Amino acid sequence: MGRLASSARLVVVGGMLAYRALFNWTTPAMFVGTLLAAPLLRLAFFVYLGRRLGIADDRFFVLGNTVLAASFVCVYGGTMAVANERRYGTLGAILLSPRGRLTLWLGRALPYVINAILVVAFTLGVSVLVFDVELAPGELLALVPVFLAGIVSCAAFGLTLGAIGLRARDVFLTANVAASLLLLLTGANIPASALPGWMAVGRALPLTHSVAATQAITEGSGPAELLPYLGWELAVGLGYATLACLLLRYFEYGSRRRGTLDTV
């Protein structure tokens, strides 16, 4: 079997098995409650709050929160995909694998990307129907790459948090803070222009540029004008993916050198 095909198997087959093994929310009740119902209710909360306070129209909140719906599955899923290995005592068996680390770890993000696509599609579909938001076919088409870029970027962010979880015992505390930061700083619910200047650090977070792109779409921007947003979003994702790989490599080496990970 070719090396490429073997790596592809590790990403696809290995990634799906790892998803079932490590993702805590695969039961129907957890999946529906946490990944489908919660983002939808949050979206509804901000739509009604926005109407009451007159901050922005429904489209602003529906699209922003649809992008943000990906955050739960990507942030917590990515964290579980790596950090749970330590929790379940399987890390030693993983580190003894002779396979390349890039495919081994990055492959784990794939199921969460697919999962987030489903969540985003569901959230957008239901919210458009419930809140009677009009989206032209051209706008819908333009939203597809925007959502995808945000999801991929956020999955890489989740892997970074997971990598931290190999060392930090309470990584879900970090994941909670990260999810709250995304809620506050991505501009999904508070226009970026209304935030204090120092909160521009949100630009280094995933989803921020995708949220900005959705707002540009509703303001009538064409495909060419969306490219910078997509570029930045993917660049942020690439940055996190690189950071995740470096951290995983560093922690694995550190574990061999100092015995810092509970490998067995």
Next chain:
Amino acid sequence: MRPMLAIEALDLSRVFHVRSGWLRTRRTETIAARGISFEVRSGELFGLLGPNGAGKTTTIKMLNTLLLPTSGTARVLGHDVVRDPMAVRRRIGYVFGGDRGLYDRLTALDNLRYFSELYGVDPREQRSRIAELLELVGLAGREKERVEGYSRGMRQRLHIARGLLNRPSVLFLDEPSIGVDPVAARDLRRTIAELADAGTTVLLTTHYMAEADELCDRIAVIAGGRIRASGTPAELKTRVRSRDVLELEVYGVDDTHVTRLRDLPSVRDIAVEERGQAQLVILQVDQGADPRRDALDVLDGLRVGRIVNREPTLEDAYVAIVEEAARSAAGSVRAPA
């Protein structure tokens, strides 16, 4: 001609530095292995015995590439464990004892499928290899059950199947029978013996002397991070050939009794095992001596059950070696700098 070596450890040492506290940082240093050297021939079943904290797992982790040695070198099938870890990993299997190390939410079959991917088992071979291993470890027919419902013995057998997926030439078994019931332990020993018969080199750590005696071609006893003795089980037993063993079943023996028994003139070593409500006091005594009366005087007031005289076993040899190591360590601590 020199036999081909599967494992070569030369002067392996490992020091752990632990830092604790935020404001007042405290650094502690633990030496887990101090110059460990041994060789395992290809196809040999080699036992590494020692008390808890002796350095067995640390040694195994250095050999299987999970830990870097602080000093010394090691090669597995000719590959240096520090410079060429991937080559080592492709050729070894590692089985550790206990409940952890498997994905509880997956079935046994999915666990093995996943580790097949991780250990690079050819996809065309995966199905037949997994079926073969499930048969070998006696889990055929139960492979579609989630691991969370498995007993400890079943988990242990699944650990072994996982460790064999990539047809390793060298298999590390770190206390594989810990917590396993006697029937499952017997099946486990049979599986290990079959593997060794088939030519797999096995490095086994265990606390069970009968297991080591039955399985191992050679044994090294490790204590305090050093190898204290090595040889075949028969060679190790000769260390206590000049002794007899007196076993006393006693109810309520405490440290004072143990100290007084140890001080009896003909007693060379002593071990105490918990046996339910009772304790089994095992006295290694000079050959021909009969300290029964003296021992009963020491145990006066306690209920004493069965008293048996027997030949020394590997366990007695092990106790003698470990006790000697403890005495020498205590002596070196007491010695002036």
